[in-house]
Amino acid sequence: MSTPGTTEAGGATGTGGGGRAEPDPRVLAVWSPDWPVTAAARAAHVPADRPAAVLHANRVLACSATARRHGVRRGLRRREAQARCPELVVLAPDPGRDARLFEPVAAAVEALAPGVEVVRPGLLVLPARGPVGWFGGERAAVERLIDQVALHAGTECQIGVADGMFAAALAARRGRGVPPGRSAEFLAPLEVAELDRDPDVDRAALVDLLRRLGLRSLGAFASLSESDVASRFGTDAVAAHRLARGLDPRPPARRVPPEELSAAVELDPPVDRVDAAAFAARALATRLHTALAGHGLACTRLGVHARTESGEELLRVWRCAEPLTPSGTVDRVRWQLDSWLGRGGSGTLVALRLTPEDTVVAGALQRGLWGDVGEGDERAGRALVRVQALLGPEAVLTAVPTGGRDPGERVRLVPWGDERVVEDTAVPARPGPVAPARDGATGAPGHAEQVTPEPPGRRPPADPPATWPGRLPAPSPATVPPDPVPVRLLAADGAEVCPAAPDLLDGVPRRVAGGGPDREVTGWAGPWPVHARWWAPDGPGPAVRLQVVLADGTALLLVHRGGRWEVAGVYD
CATH class of the missing domain: 1.10.150 (DNA polymerase; domain 1)
Structure with a gap:
């Protein structure tokens, strides 16, 4: 373990004379390297000198220093990682386990410095003013905290000090301190x-x-x-x-949450199991977010308080990069309860309370076009949150891009305020070869790979998005009707034009009929066959796409499926 080359910032600890002290931007970050694999190896009793890696969907999410010396890197496929390091120990990801085993690290730091916030398992931050003032400088504070974590948590850590949490976290990865006012220069x-x-x-x-x-x-x-x-x-x-x-x-001015926003419950009978405590936490999270919505607020720092049967008071603060959703709140509370009840010694819980330690106006972190949030945006955000409070989260939805071949499949609706993660989930897996498809406007044949479906959420950082062979190329239609509009595609003699082969029409399109007067076709491209989930009984079946341009300048995306043409999209 190494001591970072911290800077001595005397001004960071000064309290000043008569006036009110200005907020200190100095942040101290404690980082445990490779924590997912460290926690997994510790839980599986894997020796520290064995190369190990945590894999998800056959991709390396994290690997130990020993594995890196053998050439293993994040993002490698399982086969390549094991080819580089045949003795590699493969471990499964478990966020709950990571949080539970990180609790001793947080407790060790908290024993010397108040205000600990867990950003995620493996990284915590705290204001530098307290420990720096108590131990007589940043270097002394860092050395004392490193020794404290090693002694009481049995793990190594690196510490960084800088102005702001982002710079401090990156400084911790490099084991160094950044002089006051020079974070931008460091970054x-x-x-x-x-x-x-x-x-x-x-x-x-x-x-x-x-x-x-x-x-x-x-x-x-x-x-x-x-x-x-x-x-x-x-x-x-x-x-x-x-x-x-x-x-x-974050916005510089944060609102202090009213006292009544805290959600608490007395656990009778006392609870000693994580699942029972998590059930109570789910109801608390719903109450908390309903109360926040009623005030037009969103929580960015969550305080989890618990009281044991012996009277011990437990507290942990979780910080989030984005406003917490109800499901995100439940996850963090469950991880924390698993840490307290799983470590032994905390006994049974008799009370649980959730407190919004830091709040912002609902939607305040959703910046406007020019980077700032206007008053109108804030009013709209508060109004939408209030509608959700009255009618439920599903009453207000927002569109998020996702993976898919057809325009209607490439957008999903999520409740306003929920995490807007862009998903590109792969197609359902099926053993054996998959029927060939064409790649959009190029008409070049493509082949779909056999893939394994991933759970919703973001992919590993190095995992490329699903390719979706045969998907419609950009630009996408501006308007997608909720229900396909049936039309007829006619030749010059009035005969209906249909696919004669996967990539061939039996006539030249001249008119589109349906939904009003016939419209003249001035240009067209395609056709392109689409074979999507052809093996599934409930699959959409084979289809053919065709793009047509009408005399009035309108461009349509037509799809031939089940013996008829349909308008699947309209281009601007």
Whole structure:
């Protein structure tokens, strides 16, 4: 274990004379390297010197230092990882286990410094002012905390100190301190891939786009203006841009949650099982988010309080990059309860309370087009949250891109406020070969790979998105009717034009009939066959796509399925 080269920031600990002290931006981050594989190996009693890796969907999510010395890297497929390191121990991912085993680390730090916040298992942060002032400087505080974690948690850690949580976390990975006011300078030479470290926020597509544009460092990205970033890359990129500039991504003024927003329950009889406590936590999470919605608020830091039968008070604070959803709250509470009840010694729980330690106006982190949230956006966000409070979460939905071949399959609706993760879930797996398909406008034959379906959520960082052979190429139709509109495709002599072969029509399209007067066809492209889930009894069956341009400039996407043509989309 190594002591980072921290800086002595005397001003960080000064309290000043008469006036009110300004908020201290200095943050201390404690990072346990390779925590998912460390926790998994510890739970499976794998010796520390054995190469080990945690795999999900046959991809390496995390690997030990020993495995890296054998050439194993994140994102490798299982076969390649085992080819590089035949003695590799393969372990399964388990977020609950990771959180439970990280609790001793958090408890060890908390014994010396208050205000510990678990960002995720393996990383926690706390204000630097307290420990730095108590131990007489940043270097002394870091050395004392490293020894504390090693002694009481039995694991190594690295600590970083910087202005802001993002810079502090990256400094911890490098075991160093960043002088006050120089976080932007520290971040500038780092790779833009550092923006995609947080598993709760998927920025893989943004990082890939920045690289292709030649913006390979955080400094290059930070040099762009915020308005240019918002207009060219989207709203999520604005938050990433602020991180690259060394700024706090959250709004500077946070509302103090009213006392009545806390949700508490007395557990009678006392609870000593995680499943029973988690059941109570689910009801509490619903109450908490209903109360927050009634005030137009969203929670970004959650306090989990518990009292044992012996009178011991337990507290842990969880921080989130985005406002917590009810399901996200339940997950974090369950992980924390698993830590307390699974470690032994905490006894049975007699009371549980959830407290929103930090809140923002609902929708405040969903920045506007130019990077800021206007008053109208805030009012709209509060109104939508209030509608959900009255009618339920499903009453207000928002569209999120997802994977699929047809335009209607490539958008899913999620409740407003839920995590808007872009999913590109692979097609359902079937043993054996899959029927060939054509790749969109190119007409080139493609073959679908046999794939394994993944659970919803983001993929491993290095896992490429599903290819969806035969999917419609960009641009997608601007309008997709909820129900296909039947039409007839006619030749010049009035005969109906139909597919004569997978990639051949039996006539030349000249008119589209249906839903009003016949419309003249001035151009067309295709046809392209689509073979989607042809083996499934409930599958859509074979289909043929055709794009046509009408005399009035309208472009249509037509699909021939079940013996008839349908309008599947309208282009702008």
